[in-house]
Amino acid sequence: MKNKNIIELSDAVKTYKNGVTALDHVSFTVEPGEFIFVVGESGAGKSTLIKLLTREEKINSGKVALDGYDLTQLPRRLVPFLRRKIGMIFQDFRLIEGKTVFENVAFAMEIIGTKPEMIKRRVPLVLSQVGLRTKMNMYTDELSGGEAQRLGIARAIVNNPSLILADEPTGNLDPVNGEAIMALLECINQEGTTVIACTHDKNLVDRMSKRVLEFSNGKLIRDACHATYSNKSACSDALVSRQAEIEAETAENYDYFGQATGISEENEHIRIPKAIDVEKFILDSHKRRANRREERRTEQKRQIIEQGEVRQESHSNEHYEDFSG
Ligand SMILES: Nc1ncnc2c1ncn2[C@@H]1O[C@H](COP(=O)(O)OP(=O)(O)O)[C@@H](O)[C@H]1O
Ligand SMILES: [Mg+2]
Numbered sequence: 001m002k003n004k005n006i007i008e009l010s011d012a013v014k015t016y017k018n019g020v021t022a023l024d025h026v027s028f029t030v031e032p033g034e035f036i037f038v039v040g041e042s043g044a045g046k047s048t049l050i051k052l053l054t055r056e057e058k059i060n061s062g063k064v065a066l067d068g069y070d071l072t073q074l075p076r077r078l079v080p081f082l083r084r085k086i087g088m089i090f091q092d093f094r095l096i097e098g099k100t101v102f103e104n105v106a107f108a109m110e111i112i113g114t115k116p117e118m119i120k121r122r123v124p125l126v127l128s129q130v131g132l133r134t135k136m137n138m139y140t141d142e143l144s145g146g147e148a149q150r151l152g153i154a155r156a157i158v159n160n161p162s163l164i165l166a167d168e169p170t171g172n173l174d175p176v177n178g179e180a181i182m183a184l185l186e187c188i189n190q191e192g193t194t195v196i197a198c199t200h201d202k203n204l205v206d207r208m209s210k211r212v213l214e215f216s217n218g219k220l221i222r223d224a225c226h227a228t229y230s231n232k233s234a235c236s237d238a239l240v241s242r243q244a245e246i247e248a249e250t251a252e253n254y255d256y257f258g259q260a261t262g263i264s265e266e267n268e269h270i271r272i273p274k275a276i277d278v279e280k281f282i283l284d285s286h287k288r289r290a291n292r293r294e295e296r297r298t299e300q301k302r303q304i305i306e307q308g309e310v311r312q313e314s315h316s317n318e319h320y321e322d323f324s325g
Contacts, residue, residue, distance in 0.1 A: 054165065090152065090166075168200065
């Protein structure tokens, strides 16, 4: 029977040749479709975790499984097939210099033997999804940091991976571009792709309220749902209301894309919606969030005023009773 977890680590230990134990008896599982932040100080073991999942590194003991395949047992010749399931995103983008935006994405398809007609059709679609359709013929050194990372994402998703691994994807970006990149990853996740993002970006982690795996000195010290970067245990009321907020937001975003996209049957194999205007989507989502905040504030004020009135009324009743008594 096939395991339902896309990732399973069980008592995994990774010690490098220099004696450093980068992962120390780590166990956790990930179900398909989850969005997970991996956080922790520099040197905590985040990148090592990513490298174990791509079989760039092998564990010393324990078990690492991806999509039901035991990576400790996987023959080297099958590693390229494992990697087809994964889309990688790096802090330093790792684009191919001297190639255009189109050629960078096309290359990821060429190396797995995709037919040229298919590449010609699919690359512009994926570039539309990340808002780079009009920059298709530019060279990588002509792109801004945010654009370069959006190209990194296009390349990562072009072969429809079931898992996205992003190692500090916003590390070289300003907060606005960082937010845009995370919003894109969230869209991709909402269409069903599992996303694991290692990050130092405290604000993004807090704002997005996803499952957080925290590492310290190679040990998994926290595994929390809908968590913030550093809160050990958030108040349960806050979790419930944040969850409702996320659900409302997801529905709204879906509506937005529903109007803006219209994916034809021919392109149904592309699972993420076509983001014709990524910036507009992000701005709209900011506006919606601000509106909801304002509504909540007004409602809170109204409740406080009401409670105040009730209290005043009961006070005057007490006076009345005092007199009567
Ligand atoms: N190839 C390597 N050889 C030896 N030690 C390494 C290697 N890669 C990482 N380390 C060590 O393993 C620990 C975890 O590193 P890393 O996984 O890169 O952490 P993070 O990504 O959280 O900063 C660190 O102490 C680092 O110095
Ligand atoms: Mg790292």
